Amino acid sequence: MITLLAAGASPSTPSRPRSSNSSSLRPRRVRTVPSSPSKQAPGTAGSGTAKWRGRRRKVDEEQGVGGGGGDGGECVPSMEEASISVGTLYQNGDPLGRKELGRCVVEWLRQGMRSMASKFAAAEMEGDLAAAALALEWGSAEGRLGFVIQAQPYLSAIPMPQGLEALCLKACTHYPTLFDHFQRELRDVLLSYQNQGLISDWRATQSWRVLKELANSSQHRAAVRRTSPRPKAVHSSIGISLKKVRLTQARIEEFVSHMSDLLRIERDVELEFTQEELNATPILDDDSEPPKPVEYLVSHGQAQQEQCDTICNLNVISSSTGLGGLHLVLFRVEGGHKLPPTTLSPGDMVCVRTCNSRGEGATSCKQGIVYNFGEDGCSITVALESRHGDATFSRLFGKSVRIDRIQGLADALTYERNLEALMLLQRNGLQKDNISIGVVATLFGDSKDLVKLAKNNLTDWDELGGPDLSLSERYAYDASQLRALKLGLNKKRPVLIIQGPPGTGKTILLTELIVRAVKQGERVLVTAPSNAAVDNMVESLSSTGLNIVRVGNPVRVSPSVASKSLGEIVNGRLRQFRKELERKRTDLRKDLRQCIEDDSLAAGIRQLLKQLGRDLENKEKETIKEVLSNAQVVLSTNTGAADPLIRRTGCFDLVIIDEAGQATEPACWIPILQGKRCILAGDDCQLAPVILSRKALDGGLGKSLLERASSLHDGLLTTSLTVQYRMHDSIAMWASKEMYHGLLRSSRSVTSHLLADSPVVKATWITRCPLLLLDTRMPYGALNIGCKEHLDPAGTGSFYNEGEADIVTQQVLNLVHCGVSPTAIAVQSPYIAQVQLLREKLEGLSAVEVSTIDSFQGREADAVIISMVRSNPLGAVGFLGDSRRINVAITRARKHVTVVCDTSTICHSTFLARLLRHIRRYGQVKHVAPGSLDGVSGLGFSQPTLPSIS
Numbered sequence: 001m002i003t004l005l006a007a008g009a010s011p012s013t014p015s016r017p018r019s020s021n022s023s024s025l026r027p028r029r030v031r032t033v034p035s036s037p038s039k040q041a042p043g044t045a046g047s048g049t050a051k052w053r054g055r056r057r058k059v060d061e062e063q064g065v066g067g068g069g070g071d072g073g074e075c076v077p078s079m080e081e082a083s084i085s086v087g088t089l090y091q092n093g094d095p096l097g098r099k100e101l102g103r104c105v106v107e108w109l110r111q112g113m114r115s116m117a118s119k120f121a122a123a124e125m126e127g128d129l130a131a132a133a134l135a136l137e138w139g140s141a142e143g144r145l146g147f148v149i150q151a152q153p154y155l156s157a158i159p160m161p162q163g164l165e166a167l168c169l170k171a172c173t174h175y176p177t178l179f180d181h182f183q184r185e186l187r188d189v190l191l192s193y194q195n196q197g198l199i200s201d202w203r204a205t206q207s208w209r210v211l212k213e214l215a216n217s218s219q220h221r222a223a224v225r226r227t228s229p230r231p232k233a234v235h236s237s238i239g240i241s242l243k244k245v246r247l248t249q250a251r252i253e254e255f256v257s258h259m260s261d262l263l264r265i266e267r268d269v270e271l272e273f274t275q276e277e278l279n280a281t282p283i284l285d286d287d288s289e290p291p292k293p294v295e296y297l298v299s300h301g302q303a304q305q306e307q308c309d310t311i312c313n314l315n316v317i318s319s320s321t322g323l324g325g326l327h328l329v330l331f332r333v334e335g336g337h338k339l340p341p342t343t344l345s346p347g348d349m350v351c352v353r354t355c356n357s358r359g360e361g362a363t364s365c366k367q368g369i370v371y372n373f374g375e376d377g378c379s380i381t382v383a384l385e386s387r388h389g390d391a392t393f394s395r396l397f398g399k400s401v402r403i404d405r406i407q408g409l410a411d412a413l414t415y416e417r418n419l420e421a422l423m424l425l426q427r428n429g430l431q432k433d434n435i436s437i438g439v440v441a442t443l444f445g446d447s448k449d450l451v452k453l454a455k456n457n458l459t460d461w462d463e464l465g466g467p468d469l470s471l472s473e474r475y476a477y478d479a480s481q482l483r484a485l486k487l488g489l490n491k492k493r494p495v496l497i498i499q500g501p502p503g504t505g506k507t508i509l510l511t512e513l514i515v516r517a518v519k520q521g522e523r524v525l526v527t528a529p530s531n532a533a534v535d536n537m538v539e540s541l542s543s544t545g546l547n548i549v550r551v552g553n554p555v556r557v558s559p560s561v562a563s564k565s566l567g568e569i570v571n572g573r574l575r576q577f578r579k580e581l582e583r584k585r586t587d588l589r590k591d592l593r594q595c596i597e598d599d600s601l602a603a604g605i606r607q608l609l610k611q612l613g614r615d616l617e618n619k620e621k622e623t624i625k626e627v628l629s630n631a632q633v634v635l636s637t638n639t640g641a642a643d644p645l646i647r648r649t650g651c652f653d654l655v656i657i658d659e660a661g662q663a664t665e666p667a668c669w670i671p672i673l674q675g676k677r678c679i680l681a682g683d684d685c686q687l688a689p690v691i692l693s694r695k696a697l698d699g700g701l702g703k704s705l706l707e708r709a710s711s712l713h714d715g716l717l718t719t720s721l722t723v724q725y726r727m728h729d730s731i732a733m734w735a736s737k738e739m740y741h742g743l744l745r746s747s748r749s750v751t752s753h754l755l756a757d758s759p760v761v762k763a764t765w766i767t768r769c770p771l772l773l774l775d776t777r778m779p780y781g782a783l784n785i786g787c788k789e790h791l792d793p794a795g796t797g798s799f800y801n802e803g804e805a806d807i808v809t810q811q812v813l814n815l816v817h818c819g820v821s822p823t824a825i826a827v828q829s830p831y832i833a834q835v836q837l838l839r840e841k842l843e844g845l846s847a848v849e850v851s852t853i854d855s856f857q858g859r860e861a862d863a864v865i866i867s868m869v870r871s872n873p874l875g876a877v878g879f880l881g882d883s884r885r886i887n888v889a890i891t892r893a894r895k896h897v898t899v900v901c902d903t904s905t906i907c908h909s910t911f912l913a914r915l916l917r918h919i920r921r922y923g924q925v926k927h928v929a930p931g932s933l934d935g936v937s938g939l940g941f942s943q944p945t946l947p948s949i950s
């Protein structure tokens, strides 16, 4: 097989047996497939056992591998095939497929690539180092050429179809086409090995891995791009000259190509993390490598910090299909035991895999989401991402299974949907039949194009005239809110960006916009990057009386808005039909039992039962369609908007994306391309999209469309909300100065509101204080005992701080003693290990919400307590250095913020040092040790003497 690698060398050179280097292959000696090039000198003949040879031949026969003597040479081209023009070959389709090349040429390529793939795979079975060498060869800058050269002998060993030689010659140098065929053939060859029991998992073979590595390499992508087809011709359909449209198209293509690369890079890192998580063992032994701090690995967000939770020794009991094709699988603990105590809950992402008696899991797994727990305490139902009849799934039957909670499983569907949206943007963006052409032209055109669009009466950037929008039932809108409303209701404005700092009323404004847009006859699609943000909008819209439908995986939809979910609505409508159907089924089953002797009657009854199943399926489809087409507002996540159920109901007049600052741009294009115009609301000074790969982040994947569009066309697309209705002015002042250039003003209704204003809250120095700093470092510089940071021993890379957790707990108790309702208190930390510790400590006060900062974005609470965690002599602040995250944390508070931290560590970040200075100036500072703030003894509601920190 090594000979395969040397460019120009004949693949027929005999391959020598070598020591095995593949763990995934069972050590068997095999013989190279007697395919066409090796027909001249297979070389390896006789090295396999007779049994293997027999089997192998059978496989080859089944798959039509048989060298040049196959039907490739006998294929007679049809008139149509013979008329395919060689000159236009590379302009259409990539890789070149059946339509472009014709059946005979495709068959010729297939056979050639099949023999090359067979040889490649067989070499690995013999322990050849071919795979690695191939990777080297193909991965080089000239890899494309190397691959094409190596393919030639295999192709030339097969007679070209007569009359199509020119096409064959051209096609056999087209790298993407060859590679595509090779990849498909290799997959088939490996699959056949697996079916024959020669290998256990074809995807785990080195040959396949090497090929995938190559497919993901930048050289490969660059090579494919170079030979990529031109997109559809663009038209001057928007009143702009063809030349300008072409320029815009070129910009779109450049963007799409760049973003696709970044998405692939991000996906690779996600897969790596997923594998690491799957391999992770919760307890580290002494010899283990010390865990890496999360900041080292992750740039944003809380990804990968969660500890896995596992349930072992489960058996598959049954499976059923839930609404929308969900594959629900019921697992029960072996031997009828109860489930162990678990932190798993419905909606958690899990991986399901077989395990041995010691609970050690297999490498391959199925992704899924916990659906529910059985009332018997012994069972758990998981919605698996697989279909009935899926071979990987059926392998779980009769085996011991384990379920692990995983935070960041790479999500193949999201990746594919993002790529698909980019592809649609490139292909259809500027096509005249694209409903969102105005949006595309605005976001990729230059300012002159926009003037032209307006001149041609295709767009209008002004506010909507007419009705007095300030007359709202619920709120008196301020000037900036009114402007946003009027711009948002202008049907001729293709894009509106609403920049809204914290508490400026984005949620209520969007609700008002949606209500009024529906009134003016528009059908609206509302999306957001997370399920929580979508549910937030559903909640806000629930009281408006609009016909709204929430589409999404039922296990991901919050129970509070479940009544608006597609599943619940459809189930409600089908209840009577199902009841009736069930009654008919029971009758038929009874009849079936009685006519066991009469075969023909039994067969008839079985047919009827099947028909009932089909009837239900059809009725379900019909109802889903009806519900969605009648909905005035459809809500889903950005990626969820790619759901065919939504796509099939036709286009929308208006697309609204909430929390758009947290979404990647490719994800935003999924909903945008389904509507005539779009509104993006968010704040680019709050949390950005979560990106794992540093390279993808630096390349720009972390920059949201909201951020990019805000700087386009001299700010023409953007309007800002400037008055906040949430925070006490001392809190808002900091945010305004640090993050919003001093432009954020406070509504008079909130400037001086305090916890003590409530009649049920005692007036104490704490409840009268809007900003409080609890410093774990004493004025003379010593750190209080127990207040040092620790790396999570579970190996998650997260940090915790026991002393701070005690102080936070005491502070919560203090507030509760003062009469503050636990539901009005929120505790936040950037570190999940600290959040878990705090949840344990505050177990008795479950109404107090304890969460990471990231998951609290978009929400608010009267009192917020933040545990900063970091305390180290180096002054490393990690995540805390991200000003957006701290902005979110502080601005969740309405009346009171307590920051618990070690000031000597925190002040190493100039941004955080300014926050500390602000609290010292406008709030209060107290040096505390765990226990010193005790809920009963230390509370002493009198004002303590506050030593200054200098």
Ligand SMILES: Nc1ncnc2c1ncn2[C@@H]1O[C@H](COP(=O)(O)OP(=O)(O)OP(=O)(O)O)[C@@H](O)[C@H]1O
Binding pocket: 475, 476, 477, 478, 481, 500, 501, 502, 503, 504, 505, 506, 507, 508, 509, 683, 724, 725, 726, 857, 858, 859, 891
């Ligand atoms: N015009 C108004 N009059 C009175 N209250 C208002 C007005 N606009 C917004 N609010 C109030 O301000 C608070 C914050 O509003 P909302 O949650 O919509 O802000 P947001 O911009 O979405 O904040 P964030 O970005 O932090 O999530 C809410 O309690 C809301 O009722």
